[in-house]
Amino acid sequence: MIDQPDDWKGECSNDAPDCTSDEAMVARVPESAARGSLTKCAPLAKLVWFKSGGTADWLFEPADLDDLRTFLSRLDPAVPVMPLGLGSNLIVRDGGVPGVVIRLGKPFSGCEIEDGNVVRAGGGTPGILAASSARDAGIAGLEFMRGIPGTVGGFVRMNGGAYGREVADVLVDCTVVMRNGDSMVLPAEALRYSYRHSELPDGAVVVSARFRGEPGDPEEIGAEMDRIAEAREQSQPLRTKTGGSTFKNPEGGKAWQYVDAAGCRGLTMGGAQVSEKHTNFLINTGDATSADIEGLGEEVRRRVRADSGVDLEWEIQRVGRP
Structure with a gap:
């Protein structure tokens, strides 16, 4: 983003003619x-x-x-x-x-290697960079971050996971800036992790985190990362406008299986569609509004509930004004 000139007074962006700000x-x-x-x-x-x-x-x-x-x-x-x-x-x-x-932009994106097979990553660091930094240092156990399409700050907050591991398995601690501007270091146990959830306070910003792995061979680590990348490419609609896994996996089952069984594969609403490649992904086919996407998700939840009695929970965050 281009910084505004010194005499800028905060006019609405020209790209947002329908600004609805309060x-x-x-x-x-x-x-x-x-x-x-x-x-x-x-x-x-x-x-x-x-x-x-x-x-x-x-x-x-x-x-x-x-x-x-x-x-x-x-x-x-x-x-x-x-x-x-x-x-x-x-x-x-x-x-x-x-x-x-x-x-958080470039000033918060980067990794450092610490003693004890620890990787310190900035809150704006993409998961692939965190995993690659660990690989280059011969630190195993963080390969799964290659499969998380987000930044360190986001998957620390949401206990992001993929391919059998999650942040709760490797987090040592995280540094956060609280809503009042105070900064503090929180150990992993303070976040009280559960499946795709933490108790990090609203408004707190994760500015860095430390992850502990174990000694490993860089070539073997790289091969595992490549396997994860290939598995994602083959099974997920990565080259579309999507938001990742839509619903949490219910206990004892897979969300996509319930969605498929309810006949929702390919289901559309406006410009939104349930992916035919992986039914736990929603797609913007080109001109979908967020109302289309969220509405389609709610319709999927309704059909799954009617078909199997399972009440799917959203994994995708939904924010803002309707």
């Missing part, structure tokens, strides 16, 4: 407190995998950790804050997101 909320954001990029009425569709949805009242991309802490400490406590990673597991509703969306 002006009272917008007025509570201290523009002078930000050194990074702060954009009013920022379009979010281009930042999420579904390529749909409305604007953020504000989008803040902090210049560094101090910038993030200062901004949050000066932000009116009544203004909601939502961290945004790669937008891979997210529906942004068409009415947009109130308050401030925080996106």
